[in-house]
Amino acid sequence: MENLLEIKNLRVVYKTERATGQALNGMSITLKPGESLGLVGEAGAGKTTTALSILNLLPRAGHILEGEVLFHGKNVLKMSKKELQNMRGHQISMIFQNPLTSLNPVFTVGEQIEMVLRHHLHMKPKQAEERAKELLESVGIPAYRLHEYPVQFSGGMRQRVGIAAGIACNPELLIADEPTTALDVTIQAQILELMKLLQEQHKTSLLMITHNLGIISELCENVAVMYAGRVIEYGSVEEVFAHPSHPYTRGLLGALPDMEKNQERLTSIPGTVADAQNLPEGCRFHPRCEHCMEQCRSKQPYPIALNHRHMVECFMYEGGDGQ
């Protein structure tokens, strides 16, 4: 099947007056139609940068050095303004991390949903209003609240509004950038339930960005683990969760409490997240890795396929041995 989205060797830097930060260092992923992919990693691993690159919406300080983002085989980074505007919100839509800041405070929630409908589906204002009401009900908000302002909604409700606007045009790809991080745990479950339902109904592809492994196992078929701007392990959720191969992934999973095993204590990954302004040579993870070998300090590891559903970037698996 043709790939819906393909990111190839993307390199992005942020230039600020203090320093230059390397956000993405050869990021590559692919996504097929209808697939749901989870993107995990610690804060600063480049998850949000990846999401914004897909829409070609990096902030001023962000510069793309090389790489391609192909959507239906067409490079998003080379699209005209018009093409971009037609794609954003229509074919690809995005749900933002913080619902408290991602809704415009001086427009009603109705307007923020209707603008998408009017613009992409060329609906008349009346028609758009009707449709917006339906969308609100489908995310569990009573239709009469259409004319209220974001400030009158709680965080969870605002994220529902964000989702309603995101699915308004039935996009082929929905990017959810940590949609539940800013919410209470009980609300998180509701939002995830809602997203799962909507994804099944609409057959939308989903790129779920999160640092929460539980969400991935709940919602996604495949998972890509990011570290310092690269995907260091990729595979189906069952495969990766059952046989985590990269020391970093193992660390991530080991840091989760497991109810079935009787663990004395949780393991943690030593050290701190790689500093984007000052990345280590060779494998970016080597200063924190307990299996660090000589070549890890100088050479960047390349992707190694463990089986047809599992890929890892680590020298431990060179030549097929390792585990």
Place this chain on the structure above:
Amino acid sequence: MYFLRFVGKRILQTVIVLFFVSVIAFALIRIAPGNPATLLLPDNATEEQIQEKEAELGLDKPVVIQYLNYMGGVLRGDLGTSYNYQQPVTKVFFSRFPNTLRLTVAMMLICLACGIPLGIIAGIKQGTVIDFVAMIFALLGQSMSNVWLAVLNIYIFAVWLGWLPSVGVGGMEYLILPALTLGYPLSATTCRLGRSGMIDVLREDYITCTKAKGIPDYLVYCKYAFKNALIPIVTVVGSQFGLFLGGSVVVETIFSWSGIGQLLNQAIGNRDYELVQSSLLLIACMCAVVYLLIDIINALIDPRITLD
């Protein structure tokens, strides 16, 4: 509901402020050296005549009673009589008011036509040549004192080019120079406010979010970002409008534009106490009402103001 409560609260505040303004206006006149009664009499008036006059004016009563008498009159619409013009204050004041209003409206139009669009464009095009030009325009405008700009305008357009009359009240040609003198600095201020407001808003998450929805740039800037950047502009432009409704003393004096500012300046010079006191009150009233309107407009723009 919230909105009405907000408006009610603001009206109450306005009334309180106006009460204190009336006290201050009243007190200022009493503190001032000199006796109003002597001013109305010939220089060689006897002590008896002065006392008689004071009684006639009610100046022999305790200050509190004088104040209450005055305010009683104000509430009935009687703002006293101008000694100098020998006419009711309201009549003198409102005969001059249309001139000031014309000047103020012209100033606002200049500001709306130049300052706001330039500021918005500069904010969107931050760091470009347009931005630089707008900033120079704004910084120069903010550094022009009314006095200097008025003199410069007269020199360039009246003396040097001879296009426009330098002073006086009349048709459009008389209005241009004073309006320009008031309008340029205000345009400069709004240009900068618009620019910094736009820059701040464009950094916000919800603007990225709107762009991510594929809304065309012109709509993102002119509708979705502009409304957010509008509040500081409304506040400043509105309060300037309110303040200049009370007349610009300097500009009206230089251009011999017979408006409120000039009237007030002359009234003070002539020690026309009732006229000064009541004009102050009227000016403060207009200001307070305009401030109230600004708050209401802002509350209509941004629901957070009433809901928080």
Place this chain on the structure above:
Amino acid sequence: MDKKIILRRIRHSRFMIVGAVVLVFILALSLLAPVVCQFDPEASSIAERLLPPEWLSHGMAGHILGTDELGRDVFTRLLYGARISIMIAVAVCCSAAVLGTALGLTAGYFGKKVDMVIMRAMEVIQAIPDIVLAICVLSLLGPSTLNLIIVLLIGRTPMFCRLARNNTLVYRNAEFVKASRSMGAGRAHIIFTQILPNITTPLIVQLSQAFGSNIMIESSLSFLGLGIQQPQPSWGNMIAAGRKFLATDPWVCFAPGVALMLIVLAFNFLGDGLRDVLDPKRT
């Protein structure tokens, strides 16, 4: 904020450097006025009235910017006028900043009735246009430098007060303030060591911008004959005097006008630069 970053930003802020250089130049010239100038700013000599500028053709001994209608050297009067304008601006703005901040902190921190009283008082002041209030007070109490300072001080205080109050409100309930309150910190400690340091940046920026506008208002009042009185020179009363000769001898007006514009521009450059340099949101 990091001192290094601030220093680096200052070095990169051209506007700010230009503003600072022009200001230092004007300050130095006006402080050295008695040394630089050969003429008495107030002594008139009818024989030399309305001489056009000689620029530097006679060096410092000539009438560089010409003479006014009473034969006084315009350049000399310009420098002496700068002294008084700057002195008044500094006195007014600094005391307004201190007074306004004190009132704003009090209103913001204590809230409720205290806030109500202080803020209504500020609104009363703001309901009367600055210059109208100044004209009333000055013409009723008589124009003197002290009265001028007092009246300008009254007009300048509310904006500092509002700014200080609004920022205090932001920090009053901040986590770190709650934390130190829970550790038993007293009011004075919280106000002066927890809140005040956090609200100074916008106040400094406001202060630098207030200098310029204060010089403008002072010149307007002097122009109307209510501020600095002739024969003492001030830029405002120099423009007022020169206005009658605008058509024939424009330099009498232009010299103080351009000087006024330059100094306000310099203050605005400095204020703008400061705002950029101290901007915590800047990346």
